[in-house]
Amino acid sequence: MAFEFESDLENIRETIAVLEQKSMKGDAAASARIAELRRKLATETARVYSSLTPWDRVQVARHPGRPTIDRYAHGMCDDFVEIHGDRVYGDDPAMLCGFARIAKTKFMLIGHRKGDNTEENIKYNFGMANPEGYRKAMRAMHLAEKWGLPVVTMIDTAGAFPGMEAEARGQAEAIGRNLMEMAALETPILSIVTGEGGSGGALGIAVGDRILMLENAIFSVISPEGCASILWRDGTKAPEAAAALKLTSHDLLGLKIIDGIIPEPIGGAHSDPDGMVVAVRQAILSHLQAICSVSKSRMLDARYKKYASIGRFVQERI
Amino acid sequence: MAFEFESDLENIRETIAVLEQKSMKGDAAASARIAELRRKLATETARVYSSLTPWDRVQVARHPGRPTIDRYAHGMCDDFVEIHGDRVYGDDPAMLCGFARIAKTKFMLIGHRKGDNTEENIKYNFGMANPEGYRKAMRAMHLAEKWGLPVVTMIDTAGAFPGMEAEARGQAEAIGRNLMEMAALETPILSIVTGEGGSGGALGIAVGDRILMLENAIFSVISPEGCASILWRDGTKAPEAAAALKLTSHDLLGLKIIDGIIPEPIGGAHSDPDGMVVAVRQAILSHLQAICSVSKSRMLDARYKKYASIGRFVQERI
Amino acid sequence: MGWFTKSDESRHALPEDIWQVCPACKVHVLKDEWARNLKVCPKCNHHDRLDCRERINLLIDAGTFREFGQEIVPSDPLNFQDAKGPYAEKAKATVSKLGMSESVVTGSGNIGQVRLVIAVMDFRFLGGSLASGTGEKIRLAIEHAIRFRRAFVMVSASGGARMHEGVVSLMQMAKTCAALSKLQKAGLPYISILTDPTTGGVSASFAMIGDVNIAEPGTLIGFAGRRVIEQTIKQKLPKDFQTAEYLEAHGFVDHIVNRSEMKAFLSNLLSYRQSK
Amino acid sequence: MGWFTKSDESRHALPEDIWQVCPACKVHVLKDEWARNLKVCPKCNHHDRLDCRERINLLIDAGTFREFGQEIVPSDPLNFQDAKGPYAEKAKATVSKLGMSESVVTGSGNIGQVRLVIAVMDFRFLGGSLASGTGEKIRLAIEHAIRFRRAFVMVSASGGARMHEGVVSLMQMAKTCAALSKLQKAGLPYISILTDPTTGGVSASFAMIGDVNIAEPGTLIGFAGRRVIEQTIKQKLPKDFQTAEYLEAHGFVDHIVNRSEMKAFLSNLLSYRQSK
Ligand SMILES: [Zn+2]
Numbered sequence A, B: 001m002a003f004e005f006e007s008d009l010e011n012i013r014e015t016i017a018v019l020e021q022k023s024m025k026g027d028a029a030a031s032a033r034i035a036e037l038r039r040k041l042a043t044e045t046a047r048v049y050s051s052l053t054p055w056d057r058v059q060v061a062r063h064p065g066r067p068t069i070d071r072y073a074h075g076m077c078d079d080f081v082e083i084h085g086d087r088v089y090g091d092d093p094a095m096l097c098g099f100a101r102i103a104k105t106k107f108m109l110i111g112h113r114k115g116d117n118t119e120e121n122i123k124y125n126f127g128m129a130n131p132e133g134y135r136k137a138m139r140a141m142h143l144a145e146k147w148g149l150p151v152v153t154m155i156d157t158a159g160a161f162p163g164m165e166a167e168a169r170g171q172a173e174a175i176g177r178n179l180m181e182m183a184a185l186e187t188p189i190l191s192i193v194t195g196e197g198g199s200g201g202a203l204g205i206a207v208g209d210r211i212l213m214l215e216n217a218i219f220s221v222i223s224p225e226g227c228a229s230i231l232w233r234d235g236t237k238a239p240e241a242a243a244a245l246k247l248t249s250h251d252l253l254g255l256k257i258i259d260g261i262i263p264e265p266i267g268g269a270h271s272d273p274d275g276m277v278v279a280v281r282q283a284i285l286s287h288l289q290a291i292c293s294v295s296k297s298r299m300l301d302a303r304y305k306k307y308a309s310i311g312r313f314v315q316e317r318i
Numbered sequence C, D: 001m002g003w004f005t006k007s008d009e010s011r012h013a014l015p016e017d018i019w020q021v022c023p024a025c026k027v028h029v030l031k032d033e034w035a036r037n038l039k040v041c042p043k044c045n046h047h048d049r050l051d052c053r054e055r056i057n058l059l060i061d062a063g064t065f066r067e068f069g070q071e072i073v074p075s076d077p078l079n080f081q082d083a084k085g086p087y088a089e090k091a092k093a094t095v096s097k098l099g100m101s102e103s104v105v106t107g108s109g110n111i112g113q114v115r116l117v118i119a120v121m122d123f124r125f126l127g128g129s130l131a132s133g134t135g136e137k138i139r140l141a142i143e144h145a146i147r148f149r150r151a152f153v154m155v156s157a158s159g160g161a162r163m164h165e166g167v168v169s170l171m172q173m174a175k176t177c178a179a180l181s182k183l184q185k186a187g188l189p190y191i192s193i194l195t196d197p198t199t200g201g202v203s204a205s206f207a208m209i210g211d212v213n214i215a216e217p218g219t220l221i222g223f224a225g226r227r228v229i230e231q232t233i234k235q236k237l238p239k240d241f242q243t244a245e246y247l248e249a250h251g252f253v254d255h256i257v258n259r260s261e262m263k264a265f266l267s268n269l270l271s272y273r274q275s276k
């Protein structure tokens, strides 16, 4: 899958592919040209990715080749033990929860689950959780609290599932309760937006002591398409809406909504999933160490202040 | 509805009815005879009801004319505000929960709900709750705990509903969780078995600081019919099983399982529902006063000791 | 039932502007009667929307309401601009048109002997949307309740988060719920009153997690929009879907209370709070 | 797959008593192989029941198990007598036949470096029924875990409460759960391992409320009996109804673990407990 903004890169890639065929047939000139083009591709990729528009980043954040939580869980963790079920209604495959360990650091890993292919995506409901997913997540958090483990949440969802049954079983209640209980959870929480941070469905597991975003991840109150169709009355204005919504990691760091950005490999997480996994692993280790070093009461105070202070622009009133 | 053991009483009642017809036609002798028979009926009723067999009491406990929880809630309370729903799946009409007040005494009233007629019984599932009923009850108890109100539970169920959906939604989990959370609930709990105390479905709301039983109520690990068909391999041996199971209020007071008996009007609760309601009202007031007067930590200690000591017959080993 | 006429003829004989048409059943009701009946249709019991002042007058004893945080007005953290122009201007116009500073009014007031803290949303203010000012006012109100150990009553009426403030607005869901977790810890009652409509980010934050959730009859309550759901599941939804009655049957609403009885109900409910 | 024969002929050529027939798929397996495979069918993965000693040997490091409360034997609070005679005699006979004092064995033992408290039910003892002795042993084990700040592991296998002890037996549900509430408050891990069958009053008390619920494949787990439910709802139940797999899909079991991996799984799981 190639993006519009990658068309130049795509051209170079195609040329390389053609030359590789020639090179295999013994064309030495082709080999030299390939090396040159590869350097160019790297430079161009870096250039393109350093100047992505917000709408470009929306595309990158949604790229099907981005690492999913399963890839993180198994790629970065030395051990992972999945736990199932909300203990009231069901087990939501769209929310992955389990005990995780990286080297000697143990934590509870919780996150939205997208698939790597169509079959998986259908199974995981494209990462859109039902109420039982949010309730399973909360159960896992309380378990972590009891066992003395910090919590790491990984956010990657277009939103909570807008289904009839989801409404009947209290999608709104489940998310609201998570927001309230996470605020008071007596164990550290690190939240990382790895891909799409879509609205309440994202926030439902994102009330962390720290919120990080992958460089090309997005976090938004509404999808750019939804926003465009409401405020522009024109769904094709999504690029404008994406810019207006300030949904990129850099925007949100500037707004002090998030606490840090995890850089992506050049060309985006999808171009080097393993490199991305390593970067996230490192980020988890260093941030967990930091947030686990304060006392419980100071942690809870700081968490409260963090959220209490978002949206107090006394000096910037209209 | 008349019981087998009431056949003598029923004969007297019929004679009175015949005489009343005559009396209305001016037969003075009939009037005199009626008065005499009424005295005899009272004496005989008292005699019969003072020597009920356990199996007789099973019948009385199940009598459709016994006051239901609605009758108690509205008959004895000066105010009652029902609350609905378990906040996860549904609102179980087989479990009634609400804020209740008798004079100045406020409490959370929770109990199984049987109907007064077939229509109501179908609506209330004959008093057999689903998991959402037990979860609603637990939510009501936590609400009472937060608001500083004692809890009164009224037990009257053949058992938790043995349905497919009930199993799928965790009937066992719901009851087990109630048992654990009631043991630690930081507010006083008074439990009253008003009719049928059927097995785990009864116990699921019966972990009180005190457990009372109405005189003719029963409380059993299994229905006499079920026990007979398993241990006697003959369902008609239910009377024998009823006796063997020691399920009457007097038996259970003797075994120190319960803490008190609320006497029923002569002829059973069904013969004078209003009188029964008044007696329960008084019992609630006096027992609540007693259990609310101790400190929270002493209350919890005593509650733990109460249950910890049931079934420690070190000196009576086989 | 003298409030509404039975014949078209008599209705047409009167000047148009004395009639209120019920939005639900289209019956014509005399405006006086409509107001006296608290904007509830005498025929079909449709509960029409109240603005925040009407709601406060309905619930709080006259002369006892003291407003908080009127100095908090909308902010524009994103410098948001859409097809119709800058959000800042739209917000400013709304403030001056409605004479209220944000989509919620907060304060303390009495119901009988009980003083409580109340927050009332107003759907007229940009659809009652939850924005930074809204969240901040609600948070401050909850903190006031904690400081003075009062019950907190929230009257919701909202289409959800205000997208013009982006994630800042989304985060108000977390902010208000964090404040509620403190109220919870302090053991203070939280009554949530859901009025038409209570949807989106407001339903998915403070509105559904009351100690007791009360709703007016027929109130629309839901997370996702009806159309979005129908597009997703590709089938029609039941007629009562996302009504207060539906929510009660599904375990999320404790009690449905008619507007005329709401104050008495609330007063009685709060009388159950035990002074510890 | 050399453990079970492929032809009837070769089977019949050997003496009968060296064969174990799988109760599920009826395949014939050499008894040696059956035992080596921990009573799990190599063909269909049916997990046959283990008795308490086998279970303890499976889970606890050899030589480290110290049993608690062997002095607790069945009591007969009701002087119960049924068609077959007195319960007291039946219980006494069971005790001497099985050489165990009640339907549960409790004690402490090691898994690697970790010492834990474990309670293992035995279905052979009157159907693993929960009676006063059972409940008392479990309570004492939990209190031991609290005193020494150890994790508590419960291995359930039971048809439910023992009716011969009437309400005294029913109350063991409350007793054991009360002890678990103390364990919970003490912040100590509680792992519930559900083995075939875990039903009735045991499922509706301690078995389903573990911090983590683990089950062996195919385990029957349920509150009400299949026949009772079919009579109640007047329809056939799905084939996988009340299996561990069904419970996992419905949100009540965390993980299904093969017997051969159970000890390693448990050991790894307990390694996540943070020393506070
Ligand atoms: Zn109308």
Ligand SMILES: [Zn+2]
Binding pocket: D022, D023, D024, D025, D026, D027, D041, D042, D043, D044, D045, D046
């Ligand atoms: Zn087999």
